[in-house]
Amino acid sequence: MKTTEARKLLGIGRDATPHAIKKAFRHLAMRWHPDRNPAPEAHEMFARLSAACDLLLEPFEQEVADDSPAANESSGTDRNQDIELDIEQICLGGKAEAVLETVVECEECAGRGHQEHGHSQLCTHCQGSGKVRRGKTLSRCADCDGRGYSRRIRCPQCLGSGRQVGRRILTVTVPPGLLPGDELRLEGEGHAPASGKGRPGDLRLRVQLRPHPLYTLDGSDIVLERPVSIFVLLGGGSISVPSPGGPRELDVEAGSANARELSIPDAGIPARNKRAAGKLRVRLVPVSPSSPTPVLIKLYRALQAEIAQANALPELAAWERRWLGDSKADRN
């Protein structure tokens, strides 16, 4: 297979990075893996995709390694990956798991792509017919040389590519104060050098925030909405506010019943390197009883009378004077 053909097969351009090549392969492999796709050409297509991926990755990794300053030491390339963290992990630090997907030698066939048997077996590639469909034409099965039976059987695990996608779980210590987009570098956890000798590259984990039902981030600030009774907004008081590090107390001053935003300094994402600590910003959303009891209604009416008496709503009084004249005086 030529590299142009391989690129065409994977649907990628000349400048595709190893990451993009693997991504394209994984995407197509989902569609063409014979476990998922019953079409007769799926086996063939999957094997071709695997071969295309290998072909494009190998020279690439070699090239990059040769260009790097430590080329004489033959070091592997860095590996870039995202790591999703909870807001609690971002605030408090701790352990997190990174799942590394890596193309490894097939365990079943030790990378050979086929298995040798003591006696002939039905060829898994052509199902014993000796022929495989290639486009519109039937051609002789290369696996069994057209006999339908062979002692050498294409590996059912890797379908002849000799490779499989392996997963490795790495436990990472996360320091507090990372923000989405920050990078966590793990020395020596990147790709092994193409030559097999020398030190591996680094693993660069780019932090992503796992969406949270309550908290969002604005820079280093943590933002949340908290419902609060209008009577707390009106009369003031102290309320508890959740935060990733545990509940905090917030003083609400007496004022209007409109929504307002208050903040607690240094209760956001903690400081890290030259970055200052963020705030915990609380958007207070007013709520009021939707079906008041008779006692509440009595209290509300007493409150209304007191508000009118004290002329505590001058804008309302001005509006009423303008549009209702003196008649409103009878009711208030």
Ligand SMILES: [Zn+2]
């Ligand atoms: Zn295999």
Ligand SMILES: [Zn+2]
């Ligand atoms: Zn065959």
